[in-house]
Amino acid sequence: MADTSPTPTDSGDAVIVARGVRKHYGAIHAVDGVDLDVRSGELFGLIGHNGAGKSTMFKMMLGLIPATAGEIRIDGAVVGGGNFRAVRRSVGYLPENVVLYDNLTGLETLQFFARLKAAPLADCTPALERVGLAHAAKRRVREYSKGMRQRLGFAQALLGKPRILFLDEPTTGLDPEAIRGFYAILRQLKSEGVTMVITSHILAEIQERVDRLAIMTAGKVQASGTVQALREEMDLPLWFSVHVASEDFDAVRSALGHLPVIAIEARDDHVAVQCRRESKMAVIEALAGLDGRVRDLTVREPSLEDVFFGFSD
Ligand SMILES: Nc1ncnc2c1ncn2[C@@H]1O[C@H](COP(=O)(O)OP(=O)(O)OP(=O)(O)O)[C@@H](O)[C@H]1O
Secondary structure, three states: OOOOOOOOOOOOOEEEEEEEEEEEEOOEEEEEEEEEEEEOOOEEEEEEOOOOOHHHHHHHHOOOOOOOEEEEEEOOEEOOOOOHHHHHOOEEEEOOOOOOOOOOEHHHHHHHHHHHHOOOHHHHHHHHHHOOOHHHOOOEHHHOOHHHHHHHHHHHHHOOOOOEEEEEOOOOOOOHHHHHHHHHHHHHHHHOOOEEEEEOOOHHHHHOOOOEEEEEEOOEEEEEEOHHHHHHHHOOOEEEEEEOOHHHHHHHHHHHOOOOOOEEEEOOOOEEEEEOHHHHHHHHHHHHOOOOOOOEEEEEOOOHHHHHHHHHO
């Protein structure tokens, strides 16, 4: 495997380590033998279809539900074990659906959560500021938009200044600008050394942003690593768009004729060439030999969505 992930016996500097984790609800194997390593300070993505087991995995990592089998360690402490209570204080969680009380203001909401978590009340205003809700601190949650509610949920996860954050579909309901702002906050947190695990169904959104990720299907991790490592492991073909004048289309075909390309298709203003990664540089060299007739060249790598369907289908 081209992955740089540690093997299941080499947890290295991982702060979250799962080994052989299962959660069975009768005949339903929600999580079915998961090994996972999340390294200190990384932004780690957990992706999968609905019902793949991501939220169940989160709940077990947080100690909210017990595993049927296997072991999870956070910062060295076994989840559910004697030392875990202290570690749990350094863990923040944004659940998929945060329960908010419409009659409370944003600030009162955070104060309520701070008391529940025994986090300092002094954290509330900075958390609201961090998520861009300081201006709405005194407005009742019933007046909040969907995006504002989502940000308030994120703010509660930041109470107590967690060193580890679990974010379950945190960008649901956010508009593109808010999504950008949200990831800017994650980058800041990352620069402060916070380790984050995030789930999302919007693969295009996370593919450029996570350090590594795991693909879950039917309770199992099918693959894990960087997006690039997964691309290489899947060995999906890539596409070139070769922009040339239409009278030069045949010149492109003959320049590539000796190479094992998968497809060459003439489109409106370019020639689309599909090839395996191992032929990529040979294609570029052959095109460079066309005496400047190539006006522009773009390469489309397989997207995370292509990789995801490759592993999960
Ligand atoms: N308390 C429960 N009792 C019985 N089955 C459950 C329970 N919780 C989860 N499941 C089942 O476990 C499987 C995994 O669910 P889970 O919520 O972990 O998936 P998910 O990957 O988070 O999905 P989504 O992307 O839709 O949030 C599903 O088949 C679900 O129906």
